[in-house]
Amino acid sequence: MNMTTVEVLPTTRASGPGTVSFTARDIAGLNEITVTDMPGAAPVGDVARSLANRLNLPTDVPWSLRNDRSGEYLKDDADLASQVPEAGAKFTITPRTHLG
Amino acid sequence: MTTPITALMRGPLCERDAMLHRRGFDRCDDGWRRNGLEFRIAGSWLQFETAWPDNADPLSDHLGKPGLWKPVRVGHQLRRIFTVQESALSEGADALDETDRSSFESVLDWAAETADGAAPVGWALPERDTIDAYLPKTRLTIVQHSFTRQVELIHATGRLALRVSLLSNLPVELPASRLSWLREMLLEAQDENHLVRLGLTHDRGQSAVVVEIDLTGVPAALLQPMLSTSLDALRWVACQLVESVDFIAEAGTVSRALEICPVTQPNPSGEP
Numbered sequence: 476m477n478m479t480t481v482e483v484l485p486t487t488r489a490s491g492p493g494t495v496s497f498t499a500r501d502i503a504g505l506n507e508i509t510v511t512d513m514p515g516a517a518p519v520g521d522v523a524r525s526l527a528n529r530l531n532l533p534t535d536v537p538w539s540l541r542n543d544r545s546g547e548y549l550k551d552d553a554d555l556a557s558q559v560p561e562a563g564a565k566f567t568i569t570p571r572t573h574l575g
Numbered sequence: 576m577t578t579p580i581t582a583l584m585r586g587p588l589c590e591r592d593a594m595l596h597r598r599g600f601d602r603c604d605d606g607w608r609r610n611g612l613e614f615r616i617a618g619s620w621l622q623f624e625t626a627w628p629d630n631a632d633p634l635s636d637h638l639g640k641p642g643l644w645k646p647v648r649v650g651h652q653l654r655r656i657f658t659v660q661e662s663a664l665s666e667g668a669d670a671l672d673e674t675d676r677s678s679f680e681s682v683l684d685w686a687a688e689t690a691d692g693a694a695p696v697g698w699a700l701p702e703r704d705t706i707d708a709y710l711p712k713t714r715l716t717i718v719q720h721s722f723t724r725q726v727e728l729i730h731a732t733g734r735l736a737l738r739v740s741l742l743s744n745l746p747v748e749l750p751a752s753r754l755s756w757l758r759e760m761l762l763e764a765q766d767e768n769h770l771v772r773l774g775l776t777h778d779r780g781q782s783a784v785v786v787e788i789d790l791t792g793v794p795a796a797l798l799q800p801m802l803s804t805s806l807d808a809l810r811w812v813a814c815q816l817v818e819s820v821d822f823i824a825e826a827g828t829v830s831r832a833l834e835i836c837p838v839t840q841p842n843p844s845g846e847p
Contacts, residue, residue: 493725493740493743494743512743514723514740516716516725516727517724518716521716521718521723522723524718525721526721528720528721
């Protein structure tokens with residue numbers, strides 16, 4: 476039986492003003508990262524791009540963020556803070572194929 | 576028959592010299608001087624210069640001050656400079672009408688009036704809608720590999736600036752040698768890059784590493800070219816530094832080189 480392990484990447488430092496904290500993982504659940512320093516005003520599309528880099532995912536494909544709690548995809552062009560209402564949000568970073 | 580370039584430039588140069596003379600500047604070795612304020616052409620930049628106060632910290636005491644003034648190391652001493660790209664003047668000239676001051680005159684006033692650390696009297700803060708039209712929202716977010724940073728627009732009474740927080744919370748337990756490396760890197764970047772100020776802010780027990788350009792007092796005719804140039808400069812410097820700043824400030828980073836205090840290198844040319 477194959478075992479999969481979740482690799483928890485190094486946690487970033489404590490957050491500053493105007494930043495958003497959340498946990499993100501790749502779609503296979505192999506890597507998970509706690510982010511505490513993401514600018515809340517950054518568009519979700521840019522956030523997903525940098526997270527893909529941080530999680531060592533290919534950067535030549537577009538990525539989206541899905542809220543694990545609600546199952547909804549975040550809007551790429553809207554700012555992150557407006558779409559993260561709860562503390563301790565958890566996202567899954569997925570290839571942007573659902574938009575057709 | 577073609578007109579020599581020197582002949583085409585003579586007109587504006589004569590006007591500039593006449594303007595400086597009328598404003599009480601005297602010729603000196605490589606430029607003009609009035610009391611403690613110097614002016615010279617540095618490549619494609621107009622450069623104003625004054626003394627940097629003794630004992631002032633070049634990584635904190637200049638932050639938040641109005642205008643483009645910033646410290647630069649000249650040899651082993653610090654000078655305070657204010658630079659504007661000459662091409663911005665020609666772009667701004669299109670927005671002038673007959674009653675306005677010339678672009679150079681408005682820059683001269685901007686530098687002189689902010690040299691004392693105060694916003695120019697009577698300066699009107701540009702409308703937010705106007706600024707937003709000149710700053711594409713998509714360019715306010717900086718993504719450099721795994722790092723995301725946001726350009727913050729400071730638009731308040733008597734203050735107009737762009738600022739990026741490279742690191743929002745510098746660890747308080749950062750060893751002295753690491754802090755020395757960080758300071759040296761920021762000073763070097765501040766020396767080498769026009770317009771940008773770098774430094775450390777302290778607020779409610781948190782220290783942050785920031786890069787900013789303060790446009791308080793910018794003449795209305797130069798608003799568009801200065802905003803555009805400033806955003807480019809901020810993005811460039813942020814992309815250059817964000818990973819290194821994070822590396823130095825990361826407690827988990829193990830590096831024997833970082834345990835050794837850096838040797839301060841003087842800036843031989845004295846130009847950014």
